[in-house]
Amino acid sequence: MSTPVPVLSVRGLTKAYHDRPVLQGVDLDVAEHQVVVLIGASGSGKSTLLRCVDLLEDIDDGQILLDGRDISDPRIDADEARQAMGMVFQSFNLFPHMTALANVALAPRVVHGSSRRDAEDRGRELLDRVGLSSHAGAYPDKLSGGQQQRVAIARALAYEPRLLLLDEITSALDPELVGEVLTLVGELASTGRTIVMATHEMAFAREVADTVCFLDGGRIVESGSAADVLTNPREDRTRQFLQRFTGGR
């Protein structure tokens, strides 16, 4: 049996903002049904990595392969490539002029050619799954942060993306709202979604991650199973980072 092609394959990814290097040669493979958690200090490049994968940033060097196809090739249609990925942002980024349901139904209707009715039926189903069926008609400004983020997750799931990218999706939430969002992500992970997520929630990473990658200075310094990286890190820098995180508790 040949080894299956990874869903996502990042090769030597390099990215600088002006003269400041942010990613300096990142390699990452994500197999189907895998949950990869990116950890690291602010500014270590986690968010930039996710944004590059979703083609929201131009990259300087390297390749990004989605199901074996090079989507970082400037000749391909980036809009079409993004349709295979779903992204959830730290600050939700819901469309404020649309109801929760309209946010969720937008991409299936406009991009994937579903009829309005099909898109809305599917949208209701998803809102139900994230526990917000009674808020379908609510505008984002009437929802709590945790509710908004769950709508954003439903929106990213609405077109069955191959890969889900979660960019510090609990960092902007009040502590008591973090749980509801993480529970939902845990459910998605257990149903076999392929997920790459950047997070500061170490306990959650330990629970759901198949692979944990520690980023520092734009490089993946250490990666391995959650138990290895979070409990017995090989690298000093990983140890120092984790100590700063758990030291106070």
Add this chain to the structure above:
Amino acid sequence: MTTAALDRVAYRQSRARRSTLIALVSTVVFAAVLLLAVTSSPGWPRVRESFFNLRIGWESLPALLEGLWLNVRVLVVCQVLILIFGLGLAAVRTLRGPVWFPLRALATGYVDLFRGLPLLICLYLVGFGLPGLRLSGLPNNPVLLGGLALVLIYSAYVAEVFRAGIESVHPSQLAAAKSLGLNHRRTMQLVVLPQATRRVTPALLNDFVALQKDCGLISVLGAVDAVRAAQISAATTYNFTPYVVAGLLFVALAIPSARLADWAAKRVATRQGAL
């Protein structure tokens, strides 16, 4: 309620009554002084006769109202055209890609030209220049030509207002739309423009209050609007009162729009505060 609370309420009420009384007295005194200053001036009797002649004002009113009705119709048609044209110009200026360069350059040049050109000069050039070409099919109706000049100038302003609105939509909204696989056109149409137009509504309404009075300038082309009607009746009565009446009519027309603009601004502010 506790006595402390009752005491606070009573104190605040007495302060509020005092403030109202002071405002009232000061307004009355101010108005009286102003009135006295004007009416005691040496030229007042003649000014009153030539600018505030009630009989002439009343007699000129039907003609003025008929003229104003023309202004209102021009206003409504122009407003719609300006909105469409201005939005189109703003959207063209956001297009990316080398194919669109000529359109983009044209839109930029258009806005630069018509935002800088004085309305009166534009009115003369369009109103007298276009018919002068003697092309068949071109209208020579002063109302149509005047309306055209208004649309040309105001579209340039409104396009810039829309563009400011488009640029005020946060990049994170664009990132979200892109991440869903929406292309540039869909992103503009479904995500950016709806938010941009809501935000610029107060500024647009303000521009339309300005347009309301500038509609009176089509009179220079000979259209018999309220201003022209006032001119005619002033010339027959040797009295300026019709101008005063026409001016008051324009003010009366502007007040509802101004209140609407205030209301829209407040609504946008509260909605954005909630975001």
